[in-house]
Amino acid sequence: MSELETKLQSCFAGVFPALPPNKITEASTLTVEDWDSIAHEMLITTIQEEFQVQLRDDEVEHLTSYKAWLERLK
Amino acid sequence: MSLLYPTEAGDRFARPAAKSSLFDRMKLLEALKIKDAPGGGEPFSAFLACGFTPLHLQVFFTAYLRQRLPDRLVDVSTGLYDDLAGSLALTRTLNLDGLFVALEWPDLDPRLGLRQLGGWSPAKLPEIAESAVSKLKILEAALYAVAERTPIVLSPPLWEMPPLFYTTQQQLHPEAAEIEAQVAAFLARATRRGVRVLRPTRIAGVPSFDIRSYLKSGIPYPPQFSSGLAQQAVNLLLPPSPKKGLITDLDNTLWKGIVGEVGAAEVSWDLAGKAQIHGIYQAMLQSMADAGVLIGVASKNDPVPVQEAMQREDFLLSPASVFPVEANWAPKSESIARILKAWNIGEDAVVFVDDSPMEVAQVASAFPSITSLCFPSDDAEAAWQLLYQLRNLFGKSALTGEDSLRVDSLRNSAERDQALESSGLGIEEFLEHSQAVVRIEPVRVDDARALDLINKTNQFNLNGRRWTEAEWRKLLEMPSTLAVAVTYEDKYGRLGKIAVLAGTRQGSLLRVHCWVMSCRAFSRRIEYQCLQTLFNRCELDRIQFDFFQTSKNGPLRDFLLPLTSNATGPSAAMQGDLVLARNDFDARCPALFHAVRADELLLPVASSPQNP
Numbered sequence: 108m109s110e111l112e113t114k115l116q117s118c119f120a121g122v123f124p125a126l127p128p129n130k131i132t133e134a135s136t137l138t139v140e141d142w143d144s145i146a147h148e149m150l151i152t153t154i155q156e157e158f159q160v161q162l163r164d165d166e167v168e169h170l171t172s173y174k175a176w177l178e179r180l181k
Numbered sequence: 182m183s184l185l186y187p188t189e190a191g192d193r194f195a196r197p198a199a200k201s202s203l204f205d206r207m208k209l210l211e212a213l214k215i216k217d218a219p220g221g222g223e224p225f226s227a228f229l230a231c232g233f234t235p236l237h238l239q240v241f242f243t244a245y246l247r248q249r250l251p252d253r254l255v256d257v258s259t260g261l262y263d264d265l266a267g268s269l270a271l272t273r274t275l276n277l278d279g280l281f282v283a284l285e286w287p288d289l290d291p292r293l294g295l296r297q298l299g300g301w302s303p304a305k306l307p308e309i310a311e312s313a314v315s316k317l318k319i320l321e322a323a324l325y326a327v328a329e330r331t332p333i334v335l336s337p338p339l340w341e342m343p344p345l346f347y348t349t350q351q352q353l354h355p356e357a358a359e360i361e362a363q364v365a366a367f368l369a370r371a372t373r374r375g376v377r378v379l380r381p382t383r384i385a386g387v388p389s390f391d392i393r394s395y396l397k398s399g400i401p402y403p404p405q406f407s408s409g410l411a412q413q414a415v416n417l418l419l420p421p422s423p424k425k426g427l428i429t430d431l432d433n434t435l436w437k438g439i440v441g442e443v444g445a446a447e448v449s450w451d452l453a454g455k456a457q458i459h460g461i462y463q464a465m466l467q468s469m470a471d472a473g474v475l476i477g478v479a480s481k482n483d484p485v486p487v488q489e490a491m492q493r494e495d496f497l498l499s500p501a502s503v504f505p506v507e508a509n510w511a512p513k514s515e516s517i518a519r520i521l522k523a524w525n526i527g528e529d530a531v532v533f534v535d536d537s538p539m540e541v542a543q544v545a546s547a548f549p550s551i552t553s554l555c556f557p558s559d560d561a562e563a564a565w566q567l568l569y570q571l572r573n574l575f576g577k578s579a580l581t582g583e584d585s586l587r588v589d590s591l592r593n594s595a596e597r598d599q600a601l602e603s604s605g606l607g608i609e610e611f612l613e614h615s616q617a618v619v620r621i622e623p624v625r626v627d628d629a630r631a632l633d634l635i636n637k638t639n640q641f642n643l644n645g646r647r648w649t650e651a652e653w654r655k656l657l658e659m660p661s662t663l664a665v666a667v668t669y670e671d672k673y674g675r676l677g678k679i680a681v682l683a684g685t686r687q688g689s690l691l692r693v694h695c696w697v698m699s700c701r702a703f704s705r706r707i708e709y710q711c712l713q714t715l716f717n718r719c720e721l722d723r724i725q726f727d728f729f730q731t732s733k734n735g736p737l738r739d740f741l742l743p744l745t746s747n748a749t750g751p752s753a754a755m756q757g758d759l760v761l762a763r764n765d766f767d768a769r770c771p772a773l774f775h776a777v778r779a780d781e782l783l784l785p786v787a788s789s790p791q792n793p
Contacts, residue, residue, distance in 0.1 A: 121209075122213060148400070149213070149240070152394075157208070
């Protein structure tokens with residue numbers, strides 16, 4: 108697993124503590140019940156802080172799955 | 182060893198002041214992990230009241246509370262968005278251990294925020310100011326209703342007021358001035374009502390406002406600012422125990438110059454001598470001494486020139502405020518050991534300041550629990566930061582009458598010990614002739630000194646349990662609670678309030694949950710008098726102690742064990758509850774010679790002074 112993936116999975120684990128580690132890569136707003144607007148906001152801030160990036164509002168709206176985040180951060 | 186300059190964070194072995202402590206703060210991911218880590222214990226209920234989206238601030242507040250209270254089940258609730266007054270009203274109905282109120286401009290009038298478009302016409306400005314003042318009164322009343330029983334931390338508006346006024350950003354508009362003045366007056370009143378108002382001026386290098394996040398989600402503070410703010414709020418809500426004593430070097434620390442070389446007249450601490458920072462340090466130490474901090478001197482010097490310099494008329498630190506003065510050529514660690522003995526306090530409550538990194542290192546090595554700091558005599562900026570660091574190490578929320586008694590009390594104890602040594606009297610005769618008066622009275626809820634005493638981790642602490650202000654209040658308000666404070670004086674002077682005992686009554690049984698006595702009150706049999714008075718006045722047959730052995734409370738164990746050994750066996754003293762029957766106490770209590778003043782307790786004492 109790349110450093111990026113490890114870090115991203117750590118962010119997901121922090122925001123979704125109930126999500127089993129082996130389900131993180133498949134996580135999306137459709138599969139994770141706790142992924143509501145509040146959690147989405149928390150995820151954005153956590154990832155921005157950890158990766159030291161500032162993403163535009165219009166693009167983070169569409170980052171609704173682990174895979175989408177991974178692609179964006181690559 | 183890396184040495185040792187002050188920082189904002191107050192680290193013991195600190196980095197240079199120029200480096201911000203920004204990176205010491207928790208990041209959001211770390212806070213989430215701490216917040217969601219499994220835990221348990223007694224609940225600690227806190228509330229974050231704010232009109233904005235609390236999201237990150239709530240996470241950080243919870244995480245810092247959990248860090249501070251690892252054995253507690255921390256829960257932080259929040260109120261409704263845009264309804265600070267409603268949240269405060271809600272907190273009145275809750276049983277809280279702490280409340281953090283984050284006030285912002287829109288809480289005073291929505292037009293002072295950015296998420297409602299009410300218009301900023303010049304014609305509306307007086308009305309906006311008027312409305313803000315009215316809202317402030319409502320919030321103030323709601324706040325005080327909670328403050329009576331819950332510890333509160335209040336942060337004032339932290340982001341800049343929006344540009345609704347027609348003046349330039351550099352020019353103060355009358356209505357803006359009016360709003361800010363009303364807020365300042367409100368904060369001043371709140372501090373007098375016991376609300377701890379936060380001064381977040383030290384969240385350096387981090388912007389306080391993120392307009393993008395605020396417009397999108399109603400979250401005004403960037404995460405790093407939220408982290409710093411939450412950290413400070415927790416520090417005010419659950420303040421760490423302040424240090425008690427400062428030991429200072431003299432040459433190039435308390436003054437500029439080597440007094441043994443240039444003489445007392447030539448050392449300096451003023452502008453003329455290009456040594457003003459040393460004068461400021463002297464003034465600072467006097468201010469700390471006046472607030473109850475013990476100030477001692479450890480200096481490699483001949484005592485005569487030291488005494489001459491300290492007697493100079495322009496010396497800003499009253500010699501009476503400094504005790505003891507160790508001026509000799511022995512290693513500093515030996516002087517410090519003597520000072521610690523005279524003060525009778527733990528190493529971890531002491532700060533040592535010296536300009537020499539080598540001396541600092543030597544003391545740090547001999548006393549690892551002492552906070553050892555360099556006085557940067559050639560760097561005014563670093564010395565200036567040191568003064569702030571000292572305030573942070575010794576700061577307390579409020580002063581009590583006892584604070585001003587401490588140095589006198591220590592001197593009196595030293596005189597008493599000398600008198601005992603030179604009197605040729607046995608201890609019984611000496612105590613009999615000490616004219617000791619013990620006053621035992623109920624603890625008042627607003628007695629800050631009592632809670633201060635209870636949370637001392639000293640040698641006479643029943644179990645080392647730390648009580649939050651809310652828990653303490655709850656205990657005192659229970660009808661079954663019997664809580665007493667003990668004050669002592671004898672012909673050698675006043676010790677002031679030196680012990681607090683609190684427990685709950687069940688008929689003729691008193692179960693003692695906490696009992697702490699200041700170490701400077703040892704050897705006077707005050708602890709026996711305390712129990713005897715409770716047995717007599719409160720018609721008790723048994724006293725049960727929630728004893729727990731800590732690393733420090735050996736003297737208390739050694740006091741209780743012989744009194745209770747028949748009833749419970751010696752091993753019980755190591756394990757938990759101890760029960761003392763009245764008959765056992767009467768049989769084992771030594772002669773007591775105190776005059777007792779305990780008029781506010783339930784029943785009269787048979788005679789006083791008295792022998793069992």
